Amino acid sequence: MTIDSQNSAKTAVEKEDDEIDLMALLLALLRGWKTILFFAILGLLIGILYSRYVNPTYKSEALIQIDEKSSGISALGGDISELIGAEDSKAQAEAELIRSRMILEPVINSLHLRIHLADPEVGAIDRIVNDRTNTAIHTPEGVSLTTTDGQASISQFNVSQGYLNQSFTLTRSETGFTLSNELDEFKGQLNKPHQFKGTDGQIQITVNDLPDNSHAVSLTKQSLQKTTNTINSALSVVEKGKQTGIIELSMTGNNQQQTSLILKEIVLSYVGQNQSRGTEDTTRTLEFMETQIPLLRKKLEDSEAVFNEFRTKYGTIDVSQEAEILLAENSQIDTQLSELKLKKADLTTYYTDEHPLVIQINEQIAVLNARKQKIDNTIAGLPEVQREFLKLSQDTEINREIYLNLLKNYQQLQIAKAGQTGFARIIDLPINTFDAIAPKKLQIMILALLLGGMLGTMLVLLKNLLRNVVKDPERLEAKTGVPVIATIPRSPLLTRLRKKNKSPNRLLAHVDNDSLSYEAIKSLRTNLMFGMPVVGKVGERAKVILITGESPGVGKSFISSNLTEVFSQLDKKVLIIDADMRLGELHRMFDMTPDNGLGDYLAQQIELAKVIHPTSIDNIDFMPRGQHPKNPSSLLSGDKFEQMMTELNEHYDYIIIDSPPILAASDAMIMSHYADKVLMVTRYDQSVEGQVAYAIKQMHKADIQVDGIVLNDVQQGLMSKYSYHYSYAYGNNS
Incomplete structure (x- = not known):
């Protein structure tokens, strides 16, 4: 072969290498059908095993409506509504509040969710053969787990900080139970509370039941933060639609009844906290009134006693028409001053003295005090006995008006408090559907089959790319000469x-x-x-x-x-x-x-x-x-x-x-x-x-x-x- 022919052959080969022969790739895939089929079947087998290995996942849902403000106060009239500050709430803010520890911690404590029970003897083969495994059940009475040799039940398990998130092994013994970890071992009796002192602190535990045949179970006390994160990872809180005020709560888990119970407790915990926030203003106002009513009643009784004693001593005194008008106006001013002072006292519990409402009330009080001073100066010109009569009758009348007004408002607030329900309303509580949302076995199998086929295809193409085997005589002649x-x-x-x-x-x-x-x-x-x-x-x-x-x-x-x-x-x-x-x-x-x-x-x-x-x-x-x-x-x-x-x-x-x-x-x-x-x-x-x-x-x-x-x-x-x-x-x- 000449040099020119070798060079032309080399050029032809290089040109052919630069081009993508789609037909050759297709034929390479067809030739590698056994490899593709093998990996497709392997992927399908892995998909089947995975779908049996994973426990079914269930979902529970609930709905809560968030009102702009409470409707219990407005129904009683504008006067009482002015005494209670209204607070607006947005659904997004409430959704974040539901996920907080303030709402979740009471649920965690009531259902003992920090106690984690597991069966270490259940292996991967058992999970595949049985298609599903038992999970721990949390109730207000404690935590239980069903095993092949019986049930494990724990009603109390509290540990010091050093033992948090540490795994213990719990087994039945002849006298009761044995609790152990890598460093400590404790023995106790069933259905009796025990307190042990270990290397890392104190342990309080009450074991009600354990499996037979020395079947060990794994016991862990999780930290509050870890348990909260676990719940939040399974909990979804979103507003349904835009500006609807409807919050949808959904939670997933391996046990339908357990998931519904936890979600129900979360809803009730949030509504309870919400109702407490809704009556907080009313409660604070009632407490203030309860401290003032006895003082005003004592002041009224004292003024009446002095006035009666004066009338007994001097008899009834005729007051002129002018004096009566002044007395009535002065009494009205004192009543207005009393009401303004009461409103001011209530406002200062929320705002500072620089608030516009407080400044406005102070200005009104100043105007009334000026008018009262002018009336007092006019009355000073009356005879001394008449002045004293007017003064005592005025004090008695004012104290009576203040006392009766406060007592009336107190009764109205008590009625209002009984009617307040907060601004969150439960629409739907979670129910048990027993329809597993995962794993979707058919989808997993199809996806695993496709992924296996894709992997086999990639390997065939990679092999064809990296290992150019001899197939085409013309190409071989051009490459070798x-x-x-x-x-x-x-x-x-x-x-x-x-x-x-x-x-x-x-x-x-x-x-x-x-x-x-x-x-x-x-x-x-x-x-x-x-x-x-x-x-x-x-x-x-x-x-x-x-x-x-x-x-x-x-x-x-x-x-x-x-x-x-x-x-x-x-x-x-x-x-x-x-x-x-x-x-x-x-x-x-x-x-x-x-x-x-x-x-x-x-x-x-x-x-x-x-x-x-x-x-x-x-x-x-x-x-x-x-x-x-x-x-x-x-x-x-x-x-x-x-x-x-x-x-x-x-x-x-x-x-x-x-x-x-x-x-x-x-x-x-x-x-x-x-x-x-x-x-x-x-x-x-x-x-x-x-x-x-x-x-x-x-x-x-x-x-x-x-x-x-x-x-x-x-x-x-x-x-x-x-x-x-x-x-x-x-x-x-x-």
Whole structure:
């Protein structure tokens, strides 16, 4: 091959490598259908096992409505509403409040959710076989867990900070129970509270029941934060819609009844806290009134006693019309002052003195005080007895009005408090549906099947990308610069016989002489006959053909033996030499032994005739590999091998040498100098293009010309893009 042709071939290969052959990728996937199917089935199996391993997950839901403000106060009138500050609440803020420890902690404590019970004897196999496992049940009475040997029940378990989140082992003993961890071990009796002192602090525990047969259970006291985080991870609190004021609570868990119970307690805890916040203002006002009522009543009684004593002493005094008007106005002013002071006292519980409402009340009080002072100055001009009468009657009337007004407001607030319900209203409490939302087994299986198939597809494509195996003769010729002179199809009959070990003699002439494979061997013979010179390189008669491969397992012994057989049909004397003195298996093809062969001749003083053996086939002699010498390459490089080849050339028409692989040993390079034709056998869909090219390159470096490539074990079918390289059998092919 010229340099220009090599460069053009190289350019064509590089151009082909740069293009993505979609058809080739599709065919690669079709050829790798077994790998894809295997991983798809493996993924399906993993999906089935996972769907059985995971416990079913259930969901409970509840609805709460958030009102803008309480409706219990407004129904009583505007006066009482002014005494209680209204507070607006948004659904988003309340949703975050529900997830807080203030709401969750009472639920955690009432249901003993910090106590974690588990069965360590339940393994992965048990979970898969049983499809589901028992989980701990939390109730106000305690925590229980059902096992194969009975039930474990704990009603109390409190530990010091050092024991939080530490796992204990609890087992039944003859006298009661044994509680242990890595450092401590405690013993106690069932149904009795115990307090132990351990390495990391105090432990309080009450065990009600335990499984039999020393069945151990795992016991852990979780921290409040960890338990809260666990609940929040399973709890969803969202506003349903926009600005609807409807909060939807949902919770997931492995037990439907347990999940519904926990969610119900969370709803009730939130509503209870909400109602407490709604009556907080009213309660504070009532407490203030309860402290003022006794004082005002005492002040009224004192003023009445002084006024009655004055009237008894001086009798009834007629007051002029002017005095009566002044007295009435003064009394009205005092009543207004009392009401303003009461409102001011209530406002100062919420606001500072700089608040506009407080400043406004102070201004009103200042105006009334000024008017009262003016009236007092006018009354001062009246006679002394009349002034005293007016003063005492005024004090009595004012104290009576203040007392009665406060008492009236107190009664109204008590009625209002009884009617207040907070601004959160329960719409729906959780119910048990017993419909598992996970795992969705069909979806998991389909997804696992698809993922397995995708993984198998990726592996097939990756293998095809990283390992460019020999498939296309044209591509192989372009990559190596050596022509493919024959493609040998696979013999289905011979393949079946090999699997069943019913073919001790693997020559095609004996088992499949009507096959395409046998016709391809004959075509190779024809190609070699017309391609070899009349006079050989060593002798004047024998034509030497060296057959090698880039690596073991490509089928060079199969090609060598069958090519020898078809040459013998020409009534030519043929010798086949098993030159692989390390691992040669050519003797099996002729049902002979490897003894007394090439290795013995080169390493020992033995006659050449003793290492050449006739076979059961006419015109074919066989030289086995012989013993395994220590230095085969050195023996082949010696004069004795050259002498042997010279002598053999005088007795045979064709000599076929089955040599070791190029990349495994250098023997083939040595023997190639005695050959008329050097053939490289490679295996379809198994040999790597790079290895074949490298092996030929090594031969070229040793100044050896590879005359042709034999592509062996070519498979025909719709999945093969290159099936057109098959030949057709002419004759009976049944």
